[in-house]
Amino acid sequence: MLTLRHLAIDTVRENVAFLNRRCTRYHVEDFLGLGRVEVRNDGRSLLAVLNIVDDPAIVAPDEIGLSDPAFGQLGLAAGSAVHLVPPTPPESFELVRAKVGGAALTDGQLAAIIRDITDQRYSKIEIAAFLIACASFMTTAEVLGLTRAMIAAGTRLHWQDLGTVADKHCIGGIPGNRTSMIVVPIVAAHGLPIPKTSSRAITSPAGTADTMEVLANVDLPVERMQALVHEAKGCLVWGGHVRLSPADDILISVERPLAIDTREQLVASILSKKVAAGSTHLLIDIPVGPSAKIRTAGEAVRLRKLFEHVGDRLGLTLEVAITDGSQPVGRGIGPVLEARDVMAVLRNDPAGPADLKERALLLAGRILEFDPAVRGGSGTRRARELLESGAALAAMERIIAMQGPPPVVATLGSLVAEIASPADGVVSSLDCYRLARIARLAGAPTDKGAGIDLLRKVGERVRRGEPLYRIHASTNADFTFAQAHAAENSGVMVK
Amino acid sequence: MLTLRHLAIDTVRENVAFLNRRCTRYHVEDFLGLGRVEVRNDGRSLLAVLNIVDDPAIVAPDEIGLSDPAFGQLGLAAGSAVHLVPPTPPESFELVRAKVGGAALTDGQLAAIIRDITDQRYSKIEIAAFLIACASFMTTAEVLGLTRAMIAAGTRLHWQDLGTVADKHCIGGIPGNRTSMIVVPIVAAHGLPIPKTSSRAITSPAGTADTMEVLANVDLPVERMQALVHEAKGCLVWGGHVRLSPADDILISVERPLAIDTREQLVASILSKKVAAGSTHLLIDIPVGPSAKIRTAGEAVRLRKLFEHVGDRLGLTLEVAITDGSQPVGRGIGPVLEARDVMAVLRNDPAGPADLKERALLLAGRILEFDPAVRGGSGTRRARELLESGAALAAMERIIAMQGPPPVVATLGSLVAEIASPADGVVSSLDCYRLARIARLAGAPTDKGAGIDLLRKVGERVRRGEPLYRIHASTNADFTFAQAHAAENSGVMVK
Known part of the structure; x- marks a missing residue:
């Protein structure tokens, strides 16, 4: 002993x-x-x-x-x-071995694996083995089985009398793409319930939860979140309190360091969380661009079809929007800067970023058309009305008031460096991946005021020496690090 | 900072x-x-x-x-x-991702991965990803490339003027199968150099290094081992000091807990170590049986062909012996008991286990036929002469004397329990896996005197209540644990 x-x-x-x-x-x-x-x-x-x-x-x-x-x-x-x-490995690992050997697993077998993973009986190398075996080959039936198993292994929210419960999810990869914070108040203003739970950034400079936390408390217990949705129709909270798909959280903790993102795992991960969250109607946003997660239209269509196939069989009403992911959306990258852009759009500030506004209207329009009372093809017009009339801003203010004030007041980083254009010309590309990395080195998202403020977008003219963007930081070390990185490769091409 | x-x-x-x-x-x-x-x-x-x-x-x-x-x-x-x-993952991991996606890797790409693994730039989950991607699908050209990469990443021994350097390797899984300790002195007595490095047991109750350590020191620096082989023609040492294929050691540390043993990885692992050890002529022993690693003749043939294919291209003279792996070899399982069996055979003790003797003669004969001076088909006869004349015993005594005395004198465990036959009848099967586990629970190989002494083998008559085998242990806890396990399922079927 x-x-x-x-x-x-x-x-x-x-x-x-x-x-x-x-x-x-x-x-x-x-x-x-x-x-x-x-x-x-x-x-x-x-x-x-x-x-x-x-x-x-x-x-x-x-x-x-x-x-x-x-x-x-x-x-x-x-x-x-x-x-x-002496350790007895989890029995279900025998099934992983069979999968490595080329077998397709049944729903029951996938459920046994997911139960053992949820109970933390798998070591990380065993989880890696399961993920890679799935990444090598996975049938559509297996994707559905895996999704069902992940739903069954966690908590499931029920919204009782709400009827239609809308939700949206962007597969990510585009800095500044904070459409949820505009879409949710528009949809809530229309009266359609949209309880949005978001994640904090893990490898990006800001997640929706980080940006919303500049404006309001996002750390709400499940009961308060549910009460809020019944009253205000929408919320924008951090999803960490709801044990929606704990197996998925564990799988992601191994998937992310490996950076092996397959279509199959992406679909199972997203749809398991959305079904567990009690959504009935879901819009998936897939941005496509040369430095985005999905790089070609062909890939986007394959991913769309898999979402549709699995979503249909789970009883979700699911739509997919394939959007432009060729450059960051809006001007700011980092929580404080992105919150500024979002509020400018909601306030109908003419200086607010038009691309963020139009993208949000397009997505909100698709969600509004889930409402049978909205005439086909008129969703975006209805969204624009709700935005431009101030109804969406009022809805956002109600949501903010109900969620309560943020735990810490975040302000823009006071150390500022301008990155200058190396030549006269036109901005020909902005590298999403590079800019996200520089913003992260500047301190985002842990330092909410850190990040990048883009002064030129693709297609805009610039003269040599004029600033392309500003880096904001709060500590000297982060500031130096981000500047050095930007000096090496700014992420902006001028031609 | x-x-x-x-x-x-x-x-x-x-x-x-x-x-x-x-x-x-x-x-x-x-x-x-x-x-x-x-x-x-x-x-x-x-x-x-x-x-x-x-x-x-x-x-x-x-x-x-x-x-x-x-x-x-x-x-x-x-x-x-x-x-x-922020961590920069090893560049070669991009190639692992390509392999997961279905690519076949070139020699150069495999070499880049193996270099990073050797330099400990891969985490265990990254190694698991590489192993599972290889387990899912690997071309014969990739097996060859992987073997070459593993040879290049380690030390390589050279035997200069020795010419033919023989070696043998058993893929394992059969308790008591200590043929190396008989084959090496026979081959050395013939004058053919056979520098045998062995591993210690990791999941089995004894490795050749553990059993040899009952008789002699096995922990020799490389230079002493080389001097010894020049003089005595053979040695039986632990391979841990020779950094023969460090990448393989790292891969195995992840492979073993996953218990994912593929033909491809087995061949790359064994052949990389043998080529690095400077062997020119190699005999591989593949035991086949219902509780062995390889369970059918078909599997054994596929494995044989892969050994031959890769071995030929590495310039090895390689032979494969497919042997009976239906039950343990000899009587003892555990270092002291196995050393007893080996010495009984070398001393021509009529009470020594005949199956171990005949198996060793067969394998030694195949190796002796690597010598052009030995007439085809007469290898086993020559081996028998060397054994029965006492020449092999003399060679073993010379090797033991040169390696020096063991660090600790090991004696047979004094706690003894007899496991009785539940019925009158004939022993119909011995479960290699189960018996190995009981011997290990009794304390082997850490406690060298622990293990199992088989009193009945397959085909032998036994009466109800007569002992099938004895368990030896040195501590009460191990003794109780092993007995409880044997009571649950003895591993012996009597019909």
């Missing part, structure tokens, strides 16, 4: 056990081959990846340490006596 | 950085999305997986801790100032 110790180490979505190399009770080598141990007592059991410790101050020879999430999952008190046994 | 700290935590073939959640210099969240950081200073750089620490005694807010192998690899002193930058 070993004494259980809780280590204040967060091994980020993987259970890790720490054993002293001079363990008094077990031969550490016996467990190294498989790299895992099973920790047991009182009918409780936990599979954990094994790390070896030489410092008795971290873990003594008669102890076993568990990382933070693992300790909580085992659920025994610190100081409890525990056994170690 | 953060202060570098060396943590006495061994994260087992993966670089891990530990950052305090309240880090004073960086936003921890900025790195969590990709789960990795790049640690830099003085032109040195290291990619590491990120763990978060809440205990300042482990890592303070102005520090960064590196796990044991990572600290050594970065090569800066503790207390050095270091930067963190």
Whole structure:
């Protein structure tokens, strides 16, 4: 028996056990081959990846340490006596092996895998194996089965008497593309419920949750979010409190570092979250451009068809909008700057970015046409009315008031550098990926006031030495780093 | 800048950085999305997986801790100032992504991947992605390219004037199959150089290195091993000191927990190590049986052909022996018991296990026929002469004397339990996998005296209550554990 110790180490979505190399009770080598141990007592059991410790101050020879999430999952008190046994890998991993060997998995088999992943019985390398096997080959029936399994493994919201519940999702990749914050108030102003949950940025300079947090609190418990939607018809909150598709969160934590994004996994991920969120009508925005996630019209159509196929079978009313993803939308990149653009559009400020406005009207129009009372083809006109009459602004103000003030007041970064055009000419391209990276180096989204303010968009004339964009930052280190990166390659082509 | 700290935590073939959640210099969240950081200073750089620490005694807010192998690899002193930058994944991972997408990789591309893996620039999930992509589909040309890349990434031994350098390898899975320890002295006694490096057991109850270590020191530096082979023609040492195919060792550390063993990876792994070891003539032993690694004759033939194809193109003279893998070989399972069987055969003890002797003669005969002076078809006869004349025993005694005495004298475990036959009848099968597991639970190979001594083999008569085998152990816990496991399912069928 070993004494259980809780280590204040967060091994980020993987259970890790720490054993002293001079363990008094077990031969550490016996467990190294498989790299895992099973920790047991009182009918409780936990599979954990094994790390070896030489410092008795971290873990003594008669102890076993568990990382933070693992300790909580085992659920025994610190100081409890525990056994170690050779690990029994999750049974469902046999199915992953079959998939690697070329088998197509049934709904029941996919459900077994997803249950074990949700229960954290898979190590990260096992999850990687599952993802790559799926990335190599996956039938459409498997995509549907995987989506269903992910829905079943999490919480599902119900909106009772609301009837039609609209939602939108953009597959991302375009900086400044904050249409949700304009679409939601337009649709809510029309009276169609649209409970929008968004993520925070992970590899981009801003997510909708980060940008909305400049204006309002986004960190609402599920009950308050539901009450708010019943009253104001819309909300713009962070989705982290709703355990909508926990398996998807775990899969993404392995998918993202691998940067292996397949159509199949994208569709299963998005649709599982939307169905779990109780949406009945969904608009998917797929931007296409040379530096976007989807680079050709052909790819976009293939992705659209997969969304339609799976969405139909899940009982969703699903529409796909394929949009221009050739350059950033609006002027600002980073939470404060993007919030500025959004509010300028909602306030009908003539200086507000026209591209962001028109994009939002187009998408809002498609959603408004989900309402049987809106005449086919008139959605965008109705959206424009709601925007230009101030109804959308009023709806946004109501949503902001109900969500409450932001936890911290964010202001624009006071360190400012202008990146100048190297030549006279016309801006021929803006590299979404490069600009996002520079904005991120400047500190966005953690520093909400950091980012890039674009002064020239594609097709606009510029003279040599005139500014192409401004970098905003709040700390010297970030500022220097972002400038150095921009000096190397600004992301703007002038011809 | 953060202060570098060396943590006495061994994260087992993966670089891990530990950052305090309240880090004073960086936003921890900025790195969590990709789960990795790049640690830099003085032109040195290291990619590491990120763990978060809440205990300042482990890592303070102005520090960064590196796990044991990572600290050594970065090569800066503790207390050095270091930067963190967003991680740049290894460039070659783009090729892994292409492979996942269905591409076949060229020799140059495989070499780039293997170089980055050898330099520990891949995280374990990236290695898993590469392995699964290869397991899904791999051309024969890719197997050859991968083997060449693994040879190039490590040390290569040269035997200068020795000419023919023989070697043997068994793909494993059969307990007690310690033929190498008989084949090597026979071949050495004939005068054919056979420098045998072996592994220690990782998931089995004994490797050849563990069993040889009952008789002699196996932990020899490369130079002593080479001197020994020049003098005694053979050796039986642990291969851990020779960095023969370091990429393979890293790949195996991920392959094994996943238990995804493909023909292609097996061939690349074995042949890369054998070519790097300087072998010119190689005999591969493939045991086939219902509880062995290879279960059907068809599978064995496919594997044989792949060995031949790749071996030929690497310039090896390669032969494959497909042998009976239906039950354990010899009587003992576990280092001390297997060493006893081996020495009984070498001493021509009539009570020694005949199956082990005949198997070793067959394999030794195939190797002896690599010698142009040995008449075709007479190899086994020559092997028998060398064994029965005592020449092989003399060669073994010379090898043992030159390798030196074992570090610890191992004796048979004194706790003994007999597992009785449940019925009168004939032993109809012995389950290799089950018996190996029971021997391992009894303490083998860490406890060299632990294991199983088989008293009945397939086809032998037994009465109800008579012992089928004995379990040997040295500690009560192991003893109880192994007995409980044997009571549940002994691994022996009596009909």
